[in-house]
Amino acid sequence: MNRMFSAGTPLQNLTTPALTRTALARFAGAIDDYNPVHLDDKVATATGKSSVFAPATMIMAYIGRMLSNNLPNARISSYQLRALKFVWPGDVLTCRGVVVSRKDDVIEIDVWADNQRGETVAKGQITTIE
């Protein structure tokens, strides 16, 4: 299956809703990690940020979801992601991917997420095995 995922194939995008503070809090609860810079504006602004911001792991989870929408039966064997920009409440992320290589069942995919201003907030690579 999925023979169409050859080098150069773009994956179907996933666009998030505008990320709310509630969404950030919900993710923090789900991973049981309550660093207040993602939850409390007073703490975040005391460190010079304009507000709370999303944890990099949340972007990772959205990109993971984009990938599993495209390749529901593939097993991820590696996942690397580099955070480039802060993600603020109100931001809308579009998670994207393109197949860079395919050898038998192993697919390497470049992945990234852009915000509504067209800035890339994180990028990396995922390897899947079908």
Add this chain to the structure above:
Amino acid sequence: MIWLRHLKKQPMAISQSDLQSWIGQKLELSFDIERSQLRRLAQSVGDAAELPVVFPALFYTVHHWLENLGLNMHTAMHAEETYEYFQNIAAGDTINVEHCIVEAYRKEVSGGELLFVVIESAGFKKGEAVFKGRRVLVERRN
């Protein structure tokens, strides 16, 4: 407001020997993976179903550990995350996780310095490796 009180403290000065002493420090944790937890994680990013890959973020409740060492987790950023997965993790599994600081160093930049801490982690199920990960944290100090 406990966090605000914490912020008013001067950030702990970190010496070269402190950084050296961080290298090799370990944290070992054990997690019982529950179905409801997987569902909650999937739903938090809008999925109706469970995530097919259990996300190692679940095993990364390390910020108190690092704070106790002296890293300011309010200003530290996750610069990069890399994971490799060897087998699936499912509800009902018990995953033992070992975190280890493998690098800690500083780099001078204009107007201050950057502190880098690299943590390698490994997850095991019944003694067999299920994932390994590496994360780079960066804290800016002025």
